[in-house]
Amino acid sequence: MDRVSNHNQMDYNFDGVEPKHGKMLLDERLDSGLDSLKEDELVRDFDDITISPAEDFKHEYEPWRTAVTEDGDTLLHLAIIHESTEHAFHMIKLSRNHPFLNVQNHQRQTALHLAVITEQPQLVDRLLKAGADPLLADDSGNSALHIACKRGSLACFGVITQNCQRHLTAMLSFPNYSGHNCLHLASINGYISLVESLVRLGADINAQEQCSGRTALHLAVDLQNAALVRRLLELGADVNCLNYGGFAPYHLTYGRQNEEIRTQLFDKTAQELRALPESESDESDMEDLDLSEDELYDDIKFGK
Structure with missing residues (x-):
């Protein structure tokens, strides 16, 4: 399998915990049901229904673009999950600037999200150059860059920021649904190299x-x-x-x-x-406050 040389280049957290890559990345696919997906009938028949790199598709509509699993994963999602790199490359090549590249599964993950989760920076690069939208968020509000910062992926972080100069300011400041931007996620996980890179690229250090x-x-x-x-x-x-x-x-x-x-x-x-x-409230202010839930039950009498 053709994998880039910096496949395992990950940032380390401050506790010296081993980088999250390889099997751990797949196991932590944001609870997306990867194990069950691998047993899905569509996956078992993957070699039969997927495209051949030798084929030349000239039509806008192709059956392989509409095939999805019960989790909403397309064949491109599956190729990325299973690291079938050549199939993924070919589908990306045939779908340049096509909506197919931005299809979201039931967890609203795009192919770009999955390429970062599985630490495949070469695929991240191909997807972005072919028109994948880096601003799309999954069901936790995370863009692909959020995920790279959360997981400490220096390689994917570098590819995304290099390819997305036009959107970089928005991407750096955009919060996920927990209210955290990329700098917050890198800080929470102790990835000092990413913190330095984010600040250098213009992230507001005091956000x-x-x-x-x-x-x-x-x-x-x-x-x-x-x-x-x-x-x-x-x-x-x-x-x-x-x-x-x-x-x-x-x-x-x-x-x-x-x-x-x-x-x-x-x-x-x-x-x-x-x-x-100091607390802004003193005892005299307490009279003006609504009763707490406990106080609502002070008058209840038991065991007469």
Whole structure:
């Protein structure tokens, strides 16, 4: 099987965990039912119904473009999953700028998503050059670039960013359905090389994730990743940026044991932000609040 030489080039997380590639990538296909798909009747008959590289299709409509599994996977999806590279290349070549390249399965994964998940950067390159849409999101709101950042795939990350200069600003800032952009995902997973690359390409280092307003620096402190905290500070992360709860990254060191992180942030944090913020509510304000669920049941009497 023709695989590119950098097939196994993956970023490492800060814990020194082995890179996610090979079998692990297939096993973690975002719960898309890969095992059952491999046993599907359409897959068993794959060699019979798929196209031959020698054939020359000249018509817009072809049966191989409409064949799908019960999971919504096309023959191109299957070729990528099963690493049938030549079949995939031929279908891509015959479908240049055709909607077939952007068909989404029942998890809204395109061929491009699957090529990143299975770590096949050469296929990622062919798909993008043939007109695959890099902005399409799966059912978790992840684009192909989100997935590359989440999995630490340096090779796929490089191919996508090199081929998508026109869309790069939008792709870097676009949040998934959890409110995380690519920089947040790379930070959460401790991929320092990807964090550096994202910032170099123009990602906003102080962008706040949409759930609680944490920046990459907040996330690094949350995860007690001292190396990432240090690198983010070197790259210019704002130590005085507050999340939606009014907490600076330094506040997140309270109650945690990593003195290295606490020391890194202390001198750089504004003096007025070093103490934990006080609650804005006092006891007199409590009268104006709605009753809590527990208080609703205070008058219930049992066992008369």
